[in-house]
Amino acid sequence: MVPTNYYVILSAILFGLGVFAFIFKRNIITIFMSIELMLNAVNLAFVAFSQALGKLDGQVFVLFVIVVAASEAAVGLGIIILIARNRQTLNVERVDLLKL
């Protein structure tokens, strides 16, 4: 039986890596992947606490989070394709239409 602490620590590490990649990377696909990584980290924490507390609410919530992640991936990748088609780049610094 693995202690719940280990799962929570792994989840925190993964979330930190997601934030790290989100801030440091300039490729829009990598940034998008790091968002998915953060969602996965939160899911892991949800399931770990659900098991630790003996309640299923966390698992149900994970299902909702997965649904949101899936629809986010569909729309977000559509936006990425549109950006790449209009700007011929994946670098987020080149996408500065709203900057003054």
Place this chain on the structure above:
Amino acid sequence: MRNDSGTRRFLCAGGTGRDWRGQLDFAEASAGLYLLLGAEFVAAVQIIVYGGAIMVLFVFVIMLLNAGVEEHTSISKMAGAPGLLLVVALAGFVAATIAKSTESVQAAPQTGEIASTLGISNMIFKDFVYPFELTSFLILVAVLGATVLAQREKS
């Protein structure tokens, strides 16, 4: 072991621009962790949705867009220091929270076997039935949005 290599490859992915498989590995690995935690249904959903749908979308987009090595400008290098500070602050906050709540988490009693999938279906279709229906609406909106975004512009 598998999880470790997946995470490492995920980190390397942006650097080389060649190895993008890390996140697919991670999706499978976290499904294994869910199995270890006794959440069979969530593990199955994770494999089907992440391995079957989301990662295929990612791989297709990467194939279409031909992602190469990412480039850094002087401003993006300058932004590294405050970004690192922010990440360290977040990690410290999370570590402090975990350290503070360690005992209560460990002290939770182990409540034998719970019928995981049956309980989840009961909760989704009884307690959370309105959020569940709203979820289907969200998916409809996402499908419509993706279709509209991806269609060729008339010119």
